[in-house]
Amino acid sequence: MDKQDTQKLLQQLGKEAKRRQEEAAAQAKRQRRDEPDFAAVVGKVTPLKNSNRVAAPKDNKPLKRRFDEMEWDEEEYFYVSADSEHEPPRSFCKNGRGQDDIRRLVAGHWPCVGRLDLHGCTREEAQRELSEFIEEVLRRGVCAEIVHGSGLGSHGFVPVLKSLVRRWLMAHPEVLAYAEPHGANDGAVLILLRKRRAG
Numbered sequence: 001m002d003k004q005d006t007q008k009l010l011q012q013l014g015k016e017a018k019r020r021q022e023e024a025a026a027q028a029k030r031q032r033r034d035e036p037d038f039a040a041v042v043g044k045v046t047p048l049k050n051s052n053r054v055a056a057p058k059d060n061k062p063l064k065r066r067f068d069e070m071e072w073d074e075e076e077y078f079y080v081s082a083d084s085e086h087e088p089p090r091s092f093c094k095n096g097r098g099q100d101d102i103r104r105l106v107a108g109h110w111p112c113v114g115r116l117d118l119h120g121c122t123r124e125e126a127q128r129e130l131s132e133f134i135e136e137v138l139r140r141g142v143c144a145e146i147v148h149g150s151g152l153g154s155h156g157f158v159p160v161l162k163s164l165v166r167r168w169l170m171a172h173p174e175v176l177a178y179a180e181p182h183g184a185n186d187g188a189v190l191i192l193l194r195k196r197r198a199g
Contacts, residue, residue: 087159088166090186093177102179105192110143112190117147118161126161127168134174134193142193146178150187162186 091102104110116133118126130146137144146169151159169175169191177192 088163088170091177091179092166092170093192094170094175101177101192105143105177105179105190106181110192111141112143112145113137113141114144115147116144118165119147119149121161123160123164126164130165130168134172137191138174138193138196142195143190144193145181145188145190147188150185165189 093099093101114133114137116129118129121129126148133144133146146165148161148165149159151162166178166189169178169189174194175191176194178189180186181188181190
């Protein structure tokens with residue numbers, strides 16, 4: 001291809017590019033013309049009046065151990081047997097929605113209103129702490145976290161508190177579900193409680 005042919009080709013390409021730009025501009029103009037005028041469609045708008053409402057501040061105070069302040073009747077505590085041959089599951093749900101509730105629990109669908117760390121507790125202390133913790137969580141919401149450890153420090157590496165806590169949660173009438181929140185870390189569970197009716 002000689003120099004003259006090359007120039008002709010470049011001119012043709014330039015004209016083609018210009019034509020396409022003009023077509024695109026014309027099409028954009030048509031689209032703008034066809035789009036409705038939002039202000040004209042909506043018409044006159046009246047601003048909402050200021051209601052002067054103030055959102056209630058979120059209660060972020062740490063959960064208290066009530067039995068430090070007053071003695072509870074032993075009948076008020078919920079207990080389960082400490083002995084079982086079966087290790088409880090990694091997640092559990094008893095309200096019929098199964099995996100859907102478990103997925104929402106782990107995804108943070110419900111705000112977590114408290115955290116209880118049971119490291120260093122005996123079985124009796126753990127069950128007492130759990131009973132009081134559930135009552136306190138029910139005053140604030142339906143979701144909380146319980147840290148029970150993985151049992152690596154237990155005799156024979158057999159988890160004691162982990163199994164006890166999970167069997168306790170499975171049996172408790174106010175607990176709808178629990179699930180591990182931290183992937184491979186099985187030392188804690190998020191819990192979902194039955195919503196308490198007002199009044």
